Amino acid sequence: MNLTSHLGETAKKYFNKPAYIFNDSSSTYAELDGAVTKFASSLEKLGIKKGDHIALVLGNSPHFVIGLYGALRLGATVIPINPIYTPDEIGYIVNNGDVRAIIMLDLLVPMFEKMNPLIPKVETIIVCETPQGTSIGVDPKKLSIYPKLKSFSELVGAGDLGFVGPELDDEDVAVILYTSGTTGKPKGAMLSHKNLYSNARDIAEYLKMSDRDKVITTLPMFHVFCLSVALNAPLLSGATIIIDPKFSPKEIFRITKEYGATVFAGVPTMYNFLLQYPEGNPEDVKTLRLCISGGAAMPVALLKGFEQKFNVLVSEGYGLSEASPVTCFNPLDRPRKAGSIGTSIVNVENKVIDENGEELPVGQVGELIVRGPNVMKGYYKLPEETAATIRDGWLYTGDLAKMDEEGYFYIVDRKKDMIIVGGYNVYPREVEEVLYNHPAVVEVAVLGVPDPNQGEIVQCYAVVNDKSLTEESLISYCREHLAKYKIPSKIEFLEELPKNTTGKILRRALKDKILQQ
Structure with missing residues (x-):
């Protein structure tokens, strides 16, 4: 079975049921x-x-x-x-x-x-x-x-x-999702029909989705989080998706109340905007049975504040493009643990290992690796990258995690230097590559800085050979070559960047500099 053939079966079963609502009109x-x-x-x-x-x-x-x-x-x-x-x-x-x-x-x-x-x-x-x-x-x-x-x-x-x-065929490539690579250029994660179908099916089962659900689809559909959780899984279940072209708190409250939405999926930034919205009324969202958070770690204070105000459960999960994407969710039939990404979903295994590939005991921090029918076939035209990422059937996520005695996982830090701006992934090397193309830039380092609204913002430290170059002109240069959320919010000029004895730029020293400011 695959997504598109299953849609045909669902259409026979739910012939006249709305599949989606868009701009206040529906289609069966x-x-x-x-x-x-x-x-x-x-x-x-x-x-x-x-x-x-x-x-x-x-x-x-x-x-x-x-x-x-x-x-x-x-x-x-x-x-x-x-x-x-x-x-x-x-x-x-x-x-x-x-x-x-x-x-x-x-x-x-x-x-x-x-x-x-x-x-x-x-x-x-x-x-x-x-x-x-x-x-x-x-x-x-x-x-x-x-x-x-x-x-x-x-x-x-x-x-x-x-x-x-x-x-x-189940192994035919259905979707290629481009994500950034170590070279700074995006690399395409090849997801098969089996990868996408199995993850949508297992998400739907884990979150108890059914034909009675109405799911708000406001996350961007081109992003794998929305693709599997708020599009494929609901359609697989005979649910109705409420397609929202652009997130706004006012519209979310309106469509939830008007259509009796039962499931909302969003990134922490969205929950923060909903919580801070002055006219946010708990009565407007009383039909919601579940809110799903992903894309970035949700601050515990935000999670608890949202749940207390709106009286709805928020289930945090974890995933990555290479896993179609979901590997963990907080379960609905057991206590939700704030700060945790939950337990392994159906048919997917997660474990924490040390540098030698040995599984670590409960409570110890190591790299999170994943195995299951949702793991990608590999990177498009990049066999060496594929071999480094998938070993013996296990996907090496590059994220540092630990597991507690009840099988709940916690992301401790990112092994990679990825920045998450409003739920979108920004890879420092990609921004650095653009800046290095500027004739006045000698050295540059890009990193994420905590931000109350976006989760993180992009900040840059640069060494330049033109003292007349301004921060604004360099940011304008970035606007020509980068999507809006990847553009540095601040660029600070330094005489030199901190380095170790081998000449490698020390990002930790720059992060410490930010903390001291």
Whole structure:
């Protein structure tokens, strides 16, 4: 079984039940499954076949759901991309991922017109029409990419409801999720149909999702947290997803009350905004049976404050792109432990090991490793990276953790230097690579600094050879090459960076400097 075939089965069982609600209108499972089939049929007519790579450059919308499941039904591999990425970031993923077709927002047409010469492998660009897109003032017939442009709605409308896709193998690559690597360039985690289906199934079972649930889908769909927890798992269960294009506390309270939402999934930053919202009324969220937190560690004070005010359980979990993503959640049938990521979900094993690969006793800190049907096939075109990350069937997460006597895990620190800004992963090397391309930058170090609203923000220390260079001009330079949440909030110029005897920059010394300020 896989996600797209299971959707067909769910549509037979819950024919007239709403699969999703978007902009206060709904679509049934039968309508969704029909649109998926017709879109897959039209993709095939365009010459796209099983194994081809299709990028989704979309926000939260029915387009994303239909595009994802339609491509999977055809046997294509989907590469979700954050639509707020810069042309440099999108171009790298599109080229490295050997993308043949792109499904994107019409608002991005001008950007892709400029990018066209840089993405020669792309043969088809499918444009999703939005009300805002009518104001971009672009005549598509005057664009160099016009021969490549196709209308999403027209493709769905012209599709064949009798289309039967190719047979899919469990080990076929369904999705490639790009995450940053040690070189500073993103690397693609290849997730098979089995990886995605098993994780969605096991999440749904662990969190007791059913057809009675209404799940708020406000996390970005291109992110694996939302993809599995707030999209695939609910659709697998016959639940209704309430698609929210852009998070705002006011809207979350409104749709929860209006539609009787039962499950909310968010990152700690979202919970902080909801808790601080002056008009947040516990009565508006009384239908919620469960709130799910992930993407970053949730401060215990925030967790307890939210639960006390709104009288709803918050279950923290843990995951990573390479594990589809969930490996742990706080269980619903046992006490929730604040500060813990919970216990291993169904069919997944977690354990803590020392540097020799030996399992550590309860309470001792070591590296968290994971094994299960959710673990990726490997990194796309990176066999050495794959071999270093997956050993004897175990995925080495790079995170430091400990386990208590009841099997609850706790993340102690990150072995890697990843920064988490509002639930989004920012890798220092990626930001450093951009800054090193500036002609005046000699040395640079990027690290995360605690922030009450975003969890962390990006801070930079730089040595430059041009004393007239200002902090603002260097931040402006970053804006040209990085997504908004990756841009340093502060850049401090130093005469030199602290180093050890081998010349390695000492990040710990810089963190200590921040603490002393």
